[in-house]
Amino acid sequence: MSVSSVSGKMPNVEFVPLGRAKEVKQGVTIISAANRAGVPIGQSCNGDGICGWCKVKVLRGMENLSPPTALELRLMAACAFAPDERAACLTKIAGDITVTTGYW
Ligand code: FES
Secondary structure (H helix, E strand, O other): OOHHHHHOOOOEEEEOOOOEEEEOOOOOEHHHHHHHHOOOOOOOOOOOOOOOOOEEEEEEOHHHEOOOOHHHHHHHHHOOOOOOEEEOOOOEEOOOEEEEOOOO
8 A cells, every 4th residue: 555545645646757746536547637637548449459559658657557457458468568567447556656768
C-alpha cells in the first residue's frame, strides 16, 4: 500500500517533461489522468488493450500502479514493452507516479 493511500491524499500524477501534474482519485487509469490534465496521449483502440499506442514510461511510482492484467501482459509481450513501460489505458493509479513518453 502506498503512502498516499494510507494518508488519504489523492494520488498525484506528474507528466514530464511537460511540467504538468494532476491529482486524481485512486483507481483512475493513467490515460484518464492524462485526459483530465489536458495531456495528449496516443490511442487508437479506445482502451481495449489492443493497439499499444498509449504506452508510457514510468519514471517513479511503479509500485503505486495496479499489477498488469492478463490482457496487459499479452499486449506488453506483443508490443515489446520495456519493464518500466505500462499501457496507460489499462493501468490504474493507487499513489503518486511520474510518467513520460517519447513524444512529450
Ligand atoms: S489505447 Fe490501445 S492499448 Fe491502450
